Amino acid sequence: MSVKKRKILVAGNWKMNNNNKETEHFLQQIKKGVENAKVEVLLCVPFTSLNVALNLAKESNIKIGAQNCHFKDSGAYTGEISPLMLKEIGVEYVILGHSERREYFNETDETVNLKLNASLKHGLKAIVCVGETLKQREDKVTKEIISMQLKKGLKNIAKEHILNIIIAYEPIWAIGTGKTASKEEAQEVCEHIRDVLGKIFSQEEAEEILILYGGSVKASNCKEIFMQKDIDGGLIGGASLNVSEFEEIVSIANAI
Ligand code: PGA
Numbered sequence: 001m002s003v004k005k006r007k008i009l010v011a012g013n014w015k016m017n018n019n020n021k022e023t024e025h026f027l028q029q030i031k032k033g034v035e036n037a038k039v040e041v042l043l044c045v046p047f048t049s050l051n052v053a054l055n056l057a058k059e060s061n062i063k064i065g066a067q068n069c070h071f072k073d074s075g076a077y078t079g080e081i082s083p084l085m086l087k088e089i090g091v092e093y094v095i096l097g098h099s100e101r102r103e104y105f106n107e108t109d110e111t112v113n114l115k116l117n118a119s120l121k122h123g124l125k126a127i128v129c130v131g132e133t134l135k136q137r138e139d140k141v142t143k144e145i146i147s148m149q150l151k152k153g154l155k156n157i158a159k160e161h162i163l164n165i166i167i168a169y170e171p172i173w174a175i176g177t178g179k180t181a182s183k184e185e186a187q188e189v190c191e192h193i194r195d196v197l198g199k200i201f202s203q204e205e206a207e208e209i210l211i212l213y214g215g216s217v218k219a220s221n222c223k224e225i226f227m228q229k230d231i232d233g234g235l236i237g238g239a240s241l242n243v244s245e246f247e248e249i250v251s252i253a254n255a256i
Contacts, residue, residue, distance in 0.1 A: 002038075008226060008253045009166065009210055009233035011042040011127065012240025013067065013095060014049075023049040026243055027056035033247035037061055037254050039233070043240070044095050044127075047081055054090050065093030065127070068101060071114035083119040094119050095127045095235070097153060099172045109152035116153065120161035127166045127212070127235065128153055130193070134173035142171075143192050150196045162201050166210045167193055168235040174215025176237060183224045186213045190230035219248040226253055 002008075018026060023045060034041050044065035045053045053064045070080035086094060096119065097112035112128060119126045130149040132142040146169070154165065169189050171181050181189075190211045198206035213225050214235030225231055233253065239245045 002256055003227070004232070004256060006208065006210055006232045008039040008256065009042060009212060010039055010246075010250050010253050011044060011065070011093075011168075011212060011233065011235050012246055013044050013098070013214070013235055013237050014046065014240060015067070015100070015237060016046060017241055018045065018049055020049060020052050023052045024056060027053055027062070029243045030247060031056070031060045031062065033243070034062060034250045035060070037250050039250060039253045041250055042093055044093065050086075050089060050091060063092050064090075065095065065125075066091050067095045067098065069094050069096075069115055069119060069124075071111070071118040073118075083115070083122045083124055086119075087122045087124060091124065093125045093127060095129065095168075097149075098129045099131055099170060099175060103172075109149055112153045113155050116165070117156060120157065120164055123164075125164045125166060127168050129168045129170050129214070129235070131170040131172050131175075131215075137171065137173065142189060146189060146193060147196050150193065150200065154197075154200050157201075162205050163208055166212060167197070168212040168214050169193055170214035170235060176216070178216050180216045180221050180225070181213070183228055186225055187228035187230060190228065194230050217249070219245055219252060222249050223252050223256065226256055 042063040044067050057064050066086050069083045073082050073084045096115050101107040116126050130146050132145045136145050194206050210232040212233045212235045213231050217234040217236045218239040
């Protein structure tokens with residue numbers, strides 16, 4: 001019996017990696033390895049890999065997600081992909097507000113909120129990323145920053161969609177750096193996130209919402225992180241590009 005209250009989600013964020021051939025190879029290999037997983041397994045792949053990944057993930061327990069979307073259904077938005085388009089091809093999840101999008105593509109809490117409402121309206125599950133910079137952590141304003149990102153990002157959510165929201169706490173200083181927040185640091189912020197969710201929504205809803213930790217999660221550190229009371233899995237970048245490492249994370253999560 002798992003000691004966890006909520007189902008664990010192990011989500012890979014491939015970022016701008018893996019072409020169609022590599023996607024095919026990865027899915028073929030991983031399918032068998034996670035066949036008996038009781039935890040939820042998700043791979044968020046580049047737009048160009050979605051179709052290949054969706055086809056190969058059919059009749060497996062692997063879910064496929066995108067890493068961003070626009071907030072309109074269609075229109076003159078050159079280069080963008082709408083949540084409706086994602087839904088139409090069978091995508092179930094979308095990552096929104098990743099710190100790389102906030103930093104390099106001018107994503108704001110306001111655009112995250114528009115994208116979130118649009119994604120939920122079309123029946124997608126959305127992983128909303130929040131997190132502080134190293135400077136903000138050193139200035140001891142982490143909780144204020146996270147509260148603001150949540151309050152602005154999670155505005156006007158229809159009640160029936162609340163449980164389709166997943167929060168990923170990703171301290172920016174821990175992403176791709178090899179530095180992980182300690183399990184205590186991660187738990188402290190995730191507990192704060194759950195508190196804030198309780199104020200935005202209700203206490204009961206906050207208890208059901210999944211909160212992931214992301215930032216240099218790998219097989220060697222995932223257990224202690226996933227064991228934390230308010231952490232329900234991970235959003236995994238670098239380590240999700242390696243089949244055996246990702247498989248090992250899934251199997252460790254399975255045994256919790
Ligand atoms: P990382 O990335 O695991 O490579 O640190 C996590 C993320 O950016 O989602």
